[in-house]
Amino acid sequence: MTTTIRLQREAFDVGAEAELLTRGRTDIGAVVTFTGLCRADENGEPIAALTLEHYPDMAEAEIARHVEEARARWPLIGVTVIHRYGRIAPGEVIVLVVTASSHREAAFAAASFLMDYLKTRAPFWKQIEKVSGKNWVDAKDTDDAAAARWSEPPPRHEAAK
Amino acid sequence: MKLLYFAWVRERIGLAEEEIDPPAGVATVGELVAWLTQRGEGYAYAFENPKVIRTAIDRNHVRADTRIDGAHEIAFFPPMTGG
Numbered sequence: 160m161t162t163t164i165r166l167q168r169e170a171f172d173v174g175a176e177a178e179l180l181t182r183g184r185t186d187i188g189a190v191v192t193f194t195g196l197c198r199a200d201e202n203g204e205p206i207a208a209l210t211l212e213h214y215p216d217m218a219e220a221e222i223a224r225h226v227e228e229a230r231a232r233w234p235l236i237g238v239t240v241i242h243r244y245g246r247i248a249p250g251e252v253i254v255l256v257v258t259a260s261s262h263r264e265a266a267f268a269a270a271s272f273l274m275d276y277l278k279t280r281a282p283f284w285k286q287i288e289k290v291s292g293k294n295w296v297d298a299k300d301t302d303d304a305a306a307a308r309w310s311e312p313p314p315r316h317e318a319a320k
Numbered sequence: 321m322k323l324l325y326f327a328w329v330r331e332r333i334g335l336a337e338e339e340i341d342p343p344a345g346v347a348t349v350g351e352l353v354a355w356l357t358q359r360g361e362g363y364a365y366a367f368e369n370p371k372v373i374r375t376a377i378d379r380n381h382v383r384a385d386t387r388i389d390g391a392h393e394i395a396f397f398p399p400m401t402g403g
Contacts (some may be wrong), residue, residue, distance in 0.1 A: 195403055213326075216379055217379035220379050277402055283402025284326060284327035284397065284398060284400065285401045285402070295327055298398070
């Protein structure tokens with residue numbers, strides 16, 4: 160399986176990253192991309208920017224562990240995860256997950272699984288800049304619930320190499 | 321061992337990292353948090369609600385009852401909000 164994991168300060172091109180996974184291949188039948196973007200408001204209050212703090216070595220290791228878990232659960236051909244850190248303005252990309260497989264079910268499920276785990280297990284923390292000051296974003300119970308639905312593992316398949 | 325602090329845990333303690341040498345009776349993550357809490361106001365504030373604090377030993381998530389012997393790097397941080 161082709162795996163790309165990058166943590167970076169710079170923005171990235173979503174289309175180009177997805178294209179990289181499929182270029183020159185004819186075995187991929189489905190590519191799912193999820194892009195997380197910075198919104199311009201938080202609970203109705205305008206925000207100037209987000210700043211993402213992270214724990215670099217652990218973030219990379221934790222994402223790699225979840226990509227490995229996804230690979231064991233679904234017949235994936237390629238996975239790309241890119242997560243930015245530092246200051247991010249409204250409208251800019253924050254995170255990208257791309258999953259490629261022969262068929263759509265695996266690609267959809269793996270992308271959803273990876274995002275749910277990124278939200279709750281990857282060591283990143285968002286701080287919001289508003290006119291009224293800065294505040295750390297609180298973790299959401301709905302994110303924990305979304306991640307928890309994957310904790311009953313389906314039968315494992317023989318992972319595609 | 322090296323301790324790392326992130327997000328508001330880092331801000332409340334006023335340090336991003338430090339080297340510590342806890343006393344012999346401090347065997348688990350929970351006991352380390354209790355010992356740190358006594359080190360000053362910033363620590364007490366950071367760990368005022370220990371249940372919300374997440375911990376990693378050598379870059380793996382662990383629980384409060386995990387033993388700390390052999391750990392090189394222990395990180396304390398709030399619940400994660402990436403993605």
